[in-house]
Amino acid sequence: MINKFCSSVEEAIAQITDGSRVMIGGFGPSGQPTELIDALIAHGAKDLTIINNNAGNGDTGLAALLKMKRVRKIICSFPRQADSYVFDDLYRKGEIELELVPQGNLAERIRAAGAGIGAFFSPTGYGSPLAEGVESREIDGRNYLIQYPIKADYALIRADRADRWGNLTYRKAARNFNPIMATAATTTIVQVRELVQLGELDPEAIVTPGIFVKHVVCTGEDVK
Known part of the structure; x- marks a missing residue:
């Protein structure tokens, strides 16, 4: 029986190793898989190459991962903004490599x-x-x-709902980079708001088919 549900974010993230290329979904905070990023920080993998639209906001999510100096290189389209001070400091000190890619080209x-x-x-x-x-x-x-x-070893993405086969739906602007990243990584790990039984997702609403998804973890409501 195919069942891609994981019991915890720690279990979902455990396989990521030092030196991995990791895509992280989101457009700024919108659609960013914050709980998976926090689990990655706790996991301790380092020397990572991160592919993301920007380079973190404030001190949370991706910025927190950068602050822990776990990232060797970041590939993004929008590294600097008012609250990107973590990246700014690392870059000015020569402690992180940047590959700048125009946003349309990145997508x-x-x-x-x-x-x-x-x-x-x-x-x-x-x-x-x-x-x-x-x-x-x-x-x-x-x-x-x-x-x-641009390929990756892992994609950490955020969706709204998933069934146990890994079929995904998204919520409004949180969709952004997540669906394309799901297809471009060897292993896609997803955090969702809600897990549902097979058949509960409208097939016309499924954006990412489960064939692209390896692991799903619920960080909101539990499965019905």
Whole structure:
């Protein structure tokens, strides 16, 4: 019987090892799997490469992971904002590496990884410092840069509801990067608000099919 439910966030996160590439869903705090991040901090894995839209807010969630100096490199599109002081301090001290990727390219590179696309061309960044050392090509009179997929060993994402097969639904803006990250990692670990029985999710509302999900842990209501 397929059952992807885990009894705790600790169990769900236990397999992550030092040096792993980890995608973390969310757009700022919206849709961020905070409980999974807290479990990752307690777990102690270090020397991580993190793929996320930004570089943390305040002192919680992703920022807390950075503050513990568990992250060697971050790949993101929006590293600096009013409350990104943890990242700012680490970066200025040379204690974290940054790979800056325009947001549209970041989303499409993650999606390409999940779709099995070897590479694609994008005009974003052409003529800027981001184009240095990157293959370019003129297509139909416009200049493009080659972009390669971004893959990860693990994806930590947040959804709204899940059944035991790992089928997922999302809530409004919390959907953001979570569905594409679920497809682009070897192992996808999900925290949800509610666990439900098979058949309770409307098939038309399922965004992420369970084939992409390895582990699900409930951090809200218990299964009915």
